[in-house]
Amino acid sequence: MNAHPPELLHLGAADIARLLPPEAAADAIVAALRGGLDPEECPPRTQVPVPAGQLLLMPAAAGGHAGVKIAGVAPANPARGLPRITGGYLLLDGRTLVPLALLDGAALTALRTPAVSAVALRHLAAHDTRHAVIFGAGPQAYGHLEAVLAERPLTRVTVVSRRTESAEALAAHARALGPDARAGTPGDVAGADLVLCCTTAREPLFDGRLVPDHATVIAVGSHEPHVRETDTVLVRRSAVYVEARTAARREAGDIVVPETEGAVGRDHTRGTLAELVTGRSGPTAGCPQLFKSVGMAWEDLVVAAAVHSAATTGRGRET
Structure with a gap:
């Protein structure tokens, strides 16, 4: 019998801010490092020049998850009233590589x-x-x-x-x-x-x-x-x-x-x-x-996984 993949969660900037306060994001970083994650083994980012600036590709896998951030760096955006950093983060199950969530990349970076x-x-x-x-x-x-x-x-x-x-x-x-x-x-x-x-x-x-x-x-x-x-x-x-x-x-x-x-x-x-x-x-x-x-990239992965965990377990900031 074929298993049905979980519904892909879409987590925007407001969701990320609500679900994970800065101190909880820092705690997730600490837990990952104490758990044995080795940043020295993290894949390097790929930088691709484009007419508007740069595209950055940042993949990582650790702790039961995998993921990739595609970030845009557009230096002219602030003058247009738009964020300089754009993009999204795709969080995957580490065992099956089934997509779990798509997060706002700029908000994730800002956290x-x-x-x-x-x-x-x-x-x-x-x-x-x-x-x-x-x-x-x-x-x-x-x-x-x-x-x-x-x-x-x-x-x-x-x-x-x-x-x-x-x-x-x-x-x-x-x-x-x-x-x-x-x-x-x-x-x-x-x-x-x-x-x-x-x-x-x-x-x-x-x-x-x-x-x-x-x-x-x-x-x-x-x-x-x-x-x-x-x-x-x-x-x-x-x-x-x-x-x-x-x-x-x-x-x-x-x-x-x-x-x-x-x-x-x-x-x-x-x-x-x-x-x-x-x-x-x-x-x-x-x-x-x-x-x-x-x-x-490992930092994005750890924090994205913590946001996803908060979203799926009902934990988050008190409102």
């Missing part, structure tokens, strides 16, 4: 990237972190603000953006969530406990000499080897952590550029996310902690 940062922050940022400086005012900046507030008791937020109105809007949103917040300048990193880089910048955003030794810096905005948000000075000063060494060497310009310049060696990276989670690595005293992520 999983802050979740990964939150996991790094749990292990690297001081518990008394109070002042965060956020570079950028797009979806990732909003997502990171919510994720960080779930992990650390921020009392002050400074937003740095090329567009004053965007910075003011995010600052107003932050104030509504509790912390005092305002628009600022790159020099405000001198008083930061936490610096979040969530931009499309192709050159360093601030002077790395200004970052205090006790601060944690999280950079998520780029996945190209010649593009970076942090400068060589900061990388050289910092204890550096990444999602996976293989991915960082391919795509993390923040690290690749200083290595190419000869400013740091290939052994400069102190640890990976998996090593932090499993206790094989930890923060280094006396210098800034820098976590650089490029976004990996």
Whole structure:
């Protein structure tokens, strides 16, 4: 007798936000890493140039599921009032490869990237972190603000953006969530406990000499080897952590550029996310902690599976 495949769930941005809060997404990442998932074995993303920008293909399989994200990166979209990141995620049963769910790719990305940062922050940022400086005012900046507030008791937020109105809007949103917040300048990193880089910048955003030794810096905005948000000075000063060494060497310009310049060696990276989670690595005293992520397919898979589980078991945020 032929089995009937399950009905394909369609989970939009509102569904994803309702079903899985940032801290639950971070917990799913931690559980996968503690369960033995090895990010070093994750397939690399495929990048295809197209007239509007790039198409990114990101497949992965682990933990009873498989999946693939097809993401579009359209740099001109924000000027049209459209999201820069588009696309969808197809979640499959790992044993049969039967499709289970189709998720909004932009919403999934906006959830999983802050979740990964939150996991790094749990292990690297001081518990008394109070002042965060956020570079950028797009979806990732909003997502990171919510994720960080779930992990650390921020009392002050400074937003740095090329567009004053965007910075003011995010600052107003932050104030509504509790912390005092305002628009600022790159020099405000001198008083930061936490610096979040969530931009499309192709050159360093601030002077790395200004970052205090006790601060944690999280950079998520780029996945190209010649593009970076942090400068060589900061990388050289910092204890550096990444999602996976293989991915960082391919795509993390923040690290690749200083290595190419000869400013740091290939052994400069102190640890990976998996090593932090499993206790094989930890923060280094006396210098800034820098976590650089490029976004990996296993992260999308883990968070998509958690969203699907919440949808099919009736779990989700309280409303």
